[in-house]
Amino acid sequence: MSRSAPIAVVVTAVEHVAQDIKRFSMQRADGQSLPHFSPGSHVTVEMPVPGGHKRNPYSLMGPLDDPHTYQISVLRVLQSRGGSQFMHDAVNVGDQLQISEPFNLFQPESIARRHILIAGGIGITPFMAMTQRFAAATIRFELHYAVRSRSRAAYADVLSAQIGSHVHFYCDDEGDVLDVRKILSGQPLGTHLYVCGPEGMIDAVLNAAREEGWPEEYLHCERFTAAPSGEPFDVRLVRSNLTVHVPANQTVLEAVEQAGVDAPCLCRGGACGQCETAIISHDGALIHNDHYLSDDDKASGEKIMICVSRLAAGTLTLDL
């Protein structure tokens, strides 16, 4: 399914909530209410960055009961394509942005008996809405929130005040260690596990759960994979009969969209599979950055997830 018409929003508040983290509140530019959303949803924010537009996905944090406002949080990432820096440096109260409609790729299981949420750093954002919903509906849950230092613990105060009895904090530099096995032990049947945070943490948590014998369908993660930058290259689109240049800090998907081609996509993080595209030929090495294709698929050189993966150099010819 291709991307839909964007929603024009106005930034109504920008708050510094922790080291390198800002919260942006937004309302519809035409004053209408925004679509309601389910916990776990994200929106894509379009960024008119010099040198080519960017689109980054951000989790909707809430509030769930105010259809006029969306809130997202953005961590400034230095080694990136510049989207988060644009949000931090160039976006102010009163500015207009274009966002997508909400879409949910991290929905809590409706029939779970209990939810264990594990967040690392900025990975707390999807859990802000989830915990609101759980608390309001008296659904059993616990939140484990690990940060590198206290100064980076966004929303720790809010979480303590509102759902303190469900929350456990871990500060790396104070020697607190999140012990996954301890958390998993003794959980009742029907407990689902959710993890969101840095790549290494997600893998460690999921692997520990698998080793403890947790079935795959009880494990859920959202990977905040920012699409990496790389070297510039060209993409030839056979069906559209176009050749598009992909600069170092843009993804194939963004470059193709900027050229007016409506390519299917959802998560922009190499996870959902929607943007899988057939490769006709390539004269440089493929750099697969996604979590979707199997190793065999990647080795075959026949498919690419254009939201995160790219070519080392040269020309990539796609069936698009």
Add this chain to the structure above:
Amino acid sequence: MVLAFKRETFRDDYTFRNSPEAVRRFPFPFDADTYMYSVNIEPHVAGRKGSVFEHPIDIDEHYVSEMRDRALVLKNDPLRCQTLPHMDLAGWDLVELLMVSMSEAYPEHFLLERNGNDWHWVNRPLGIDDRFTFGVTSTLPYGPMEYITRQCQGDFCLLDQRDGNLWVDAGMVTTQADWSMDFDLGMNFFEWHAPVPLAHEKGVFERALKFLMQLRQGHPVRRFNWTMSSTPRLDTSPENYHKWGYERALITPENVSERLHLRVELQALWRLPRSNAVVFSIRCYLASMNDIVSVPKWGRRLHRVLRDVHPALAEYKGLTRYRQTAVDFLSKYDDGQETSPGIWPD
């Protein structure tokens, strides 16, 4: 548009009839002279004025009588409407979808006033005027899904998305083509469609599921399905098979034109905002063979479709018993001329 609602029955004396206007707007489902399963899904966007596609939820002259028939079905068998506990929020999402759509499309008949969570709903054709608190089930006379689907034409299922599948975890099903909500409740997409012949082998359901899991808020989709009915009975359920199954054997060359009906389902799917569940609506339209042949293109085309339909499909749809009788009747209206593309009358 002000609708004139008919008083008619879909059982016993079967006084159901389409007005000439209703025949003209009947959603004839065949866009070609042959039929086979496909993933025939298209965006559910506003279509021709006056057609069943004009509004997202179509209300027509049969509305009041269909709701009366639904109430009778539920009175005899409350299990036709069931909601698993985790689908309550999806039920409220459905209340919003249907009330907003009906009141925007038919302001003469339906009124919705909202002040935060204080809602006021007026349904003039059914004489309902209720105030309730959105999200609080105790302020309604029924659960949210049952409340609103007692007031809306079409069957409705609510599908929960989890574990890479869609689960039919709630539904109001009283106008069905021989399937049971009570039996299917809690099934996933493949289990639910298991009895359908040929389509599994074609990979139809894998593709349809993948597509539906990506369904976006604000971008509903629709498709047609069809079968035939030996009377204009809405409730052709397995539970009541003993009341209608034998009627198939009563179709004769003398009564086929009046008794036999083409039964078309306009199916639409919406992503719901708060629950992330999917609504699957199945709206049934009936047209007698006389209605069909009043449009020359439809008479020609239905003759060819029925004559050539795959035997496994004919058997699954329950057509076998009267198919030849119907084909013989329709053949008189097929002069062999070419038919124009698309579903609309010439």
